[in-house]
Amino acid sequence: MTGIGLRGAPRSVVAVAAAAVLLLALPVLALVQRAPWSELTSLLIRHEVVDALGVSLVVSLLAAAIVLVLGTPLAWMLARVDLPLRRLVRALVLLPMVLPPVVGGTALLFALGRRGLFGQWLDRWFDLTLPFTTAGAVVAATFVALPFYVVTVEGALRTIGEDLEQVASTLGAGPVAVLRRITLPRLLPAMGAGLALAWARALGEFGATITFAGNLPGRTQTLPLATFQALESDPEAAIALSLVLLAVSLAVLVPTRDRWLPTR
Numbered sequence: 001m002t003g004i005g006l007r008g009a010p011r012s013v014v015a016v017a018a019a020a021v022l023l024l025a026l027p028v029l030a031l032v033q034r035a036p037w038s039e040l041t042s043l044l045i046r047h048e049v050v051d052a053l054g055v056s057l058v059v060s061l062l063a064a065a066i067v068l069v070l071g072t073p074l075a076w077m078l079a080r081v082d083l084p085l086r087r088l089v090r091a092l093v094l095l096p097m098v099l100p101p102v103v104g105g106t107a108l109l110f111a112l113g114r115r116g117l118f119g120q121w122l123d124r125w126f127d128l129t130l131p132f133t134t135a136g137a138v139v140a141a142t143f144v145a146l147p148f149y150v151v152t153v154e155g156a157l158r159t160i161g162e163d164l165e166q167v168a169s170t171l172g173a174g175p176v177a178v179l180r181r182i183t184l185p186r187l188l189p190a191m192g193a194g195l196a197l198a199w200a201r202a203l204g205e206f207g208a209t210i211t212f213a214g215n216l217p218g219r220t221q222t223l224p225l226a227t228f229q230a231l232e233s234d235p236e237a238a239i240a241l242s243l244v245l246l247a248v249s250l251a252v253l254v255p256t257r258d259r260w261l262p263t264r
Contacts, residue, residue, distance in 0.1 A: 028246065035243055036236045043240040051218050052226035052241075056203055059134065059222055063141035063202040064195055070142075071149040071198070072191065076183075078150070079157035097147045101207025104143055108212040112139065130212075137213035137220045141202035148201050149194040156190030157183075200252040204245055 036043065043049070077083060078090055096104055112119040112130045122128040130136040206224040213220040215229065223241055230238040 031242055035239050040240055043237050052221050052223050056222040059137045059141050060199050060202040062138045063145055064199040066142045067146050067149045067198045068195055071146055075150045075153035079154045093147050093150050096144045102211050105140060105208035105211025108140060108143060132214040134219050137209050140208040140212045141205045144205050144208055145198040145202040149198040152194030153190055156187055160186050196252045200249055203248060
């Protein structure tokens with residue numbers, strides 16, 4: 001599909017679109033302009049910042065691994081299997097994308113807290129407590145990141161179709177062989193893009209984490225939480241941390257854009 005040139009577009013549409021781009025770009029430009037570039041290195045090597053970075057990496061990487069394990073079969077089922085109540089299942093998958101993160105954290109607390117619907121049994125049977133722990137932060141990050149991976153992989157599965165898989169099946173290949181030799185190799189780029197998006201979302205999670213896991217330095221305080229805390233007492237450090245998260249977001253979005261957004 002080809003588009004019209006900029007000169008051929010209606011001026012009113014161009015003006016409104018430019019205003020929208022300006023609305024999105026101005027906060028980023030303001031953050032970059034306000035950044036303490038001369039002190040950036042010293043701000044980022046502070047003990048509390050390094051601790052928050054370490055917690056963020058552990059939490060986001062573990063969450064990404066869980067997303068990969070849980071999300072791949074779920075995306076395949078949604079794309080290839082005629083599930084009963086599939087629309088409801090898909091709505092549940094997408095819910096964390098539109099649910100306010102604080103509400104998600106509250107729901108996790110009532111589900112997995114020590115007196116929660118399921119958490120009470122975890123505490124009673126396994127002596128396992130999730131709220132206000134690093135494991136709880138991982139659960140919160142997984143909850144908000146999973147939809148990004150599932151949506152990306154499901155969309156790719158629908159795009160590539162089933163023709164080659166059906167041909168392989170008629171030639172005698174078993175389901176596992178078809179999955180391993182045909183489906184997964186064709187799906188790997190989308191899986192990589194979806195995983196990158198999920199990891200970036202987990203790295204930037206704030207609301208569900210602070211509600212369910214708290215803001216404990218060295219345990220659950222991730223970069224977004226450290227940024228929020230620094231905003232009150234040390235705005236320069238908050239800006240430096242914001243720049244790190246901004247850079248990570250752009251580094252993920254720009255190269256993976258063609259994998260999750262159709263191109264012309």
